[in-house]
Amino acid sequence: MPTHFSGSAADVRALNLLIKLMRASMTVKTQLSRAVTGHGLTEPQFGVLETLYFLGPLSPSALSHKRLSSGANITTVLDNLEKRELVRREQSEEDRRCSRVQLTPEGRRLIARIFPGHVAAARELFSVLTAAEQETLAELSRKLGVGIVERASRAPKAPRRAAQSAGRK
Amino acid sequence: MPTHFSGSAADVRALNLLIKLMRASMTVKTQLSRAVTGHGLTEPQFGVLETLYFLGPLSPSALSHKRLSSGANITTVLDNLEKRELVRREQSEEDRRCSRVQLTPEGRRLIARIFPGHVAAARELFSVLTAAEQETLAELSRKLGVGIVERASRAPKAPRRAAQSAGRK
């Protein structure tokens, strides 16, 4: 798509970056998802297991924040994982509205078995870049991701940074 | 998740890059999708319209290759676009198995209206990086994406380049 588009230099640069970045990330994602689907897991399911594996038991609402999806959606994904007995929900005793989601032994076993291969596959894919290039790419990605989130939180709605709560009331 | 993982230096580097790259691309994608869903389009629908807009009429099979999804899936997405009269299918006269998918005037109008804002939004997001950083990120992304695809096509199935058809029979 890079052709046919005429705009400012900044527009052309942005579009070029957008295409390259999306294509690269999609390619990586697609390649890596093979290992995951091979174990009968969908990508969201894998993401939830991985999150629980590294962060420990979490409430559904915490999971929905971490995974950036709605509560109802997390409920669905957890239902599917619970059917396969990979996670378990336990009700909290202090606040009985809350629950804690944790890996079952089988769930832990599965993610522990998949994860090293997942990393190895990523290492293999990334080996088309030198170590230095990988580090540069990681750093620029980090700066981009963090920068966007920070900017968004600084100016929740308005396009310019203006004191929003000081506006009309 | 970067914590808690112990592996070789290459593994740690790969996992770090994977997390940063996926997070950045997801953040960009999520931000940009708002404009698209605002027009009642899903991401796959937008992708198909965009592809037809820049490449002209294509067959469903060509679309499924471009978009990296199955033929049946493209059929579904095209059905949904056709319901809204944004694309039209025409049967080829030479090879009557084939068809050509093209934008309707409304489809062209819609994508032409959305696309500039899409680019502008990308430009705005990427402005957290300098122009030089954007170019570096694009170049490394390109190298990564192209490198993976080339490597995969060189060794279609086997992990090592060995004459596959010379194996057992």
Place this chain on the structure above:
DNA sequence: TATTGTTATACTCTATAACTATA
């Protein structure tokens, strides 16, 4: 026989809104 495309089928994901239980 091989190719193009659709149908049939079956899930999973996803969101919004309404609801339950608790605080």
Place this chain on the structure above:
DNA sequence: TATAGTTATAGAGTATAACAATA
């Protein structure tokens, strides 16, 4: 009233397999 989570509902995406039409 507000919060945590589920249910209800609806639709879109996705894939595999079977099929039709054509080459």
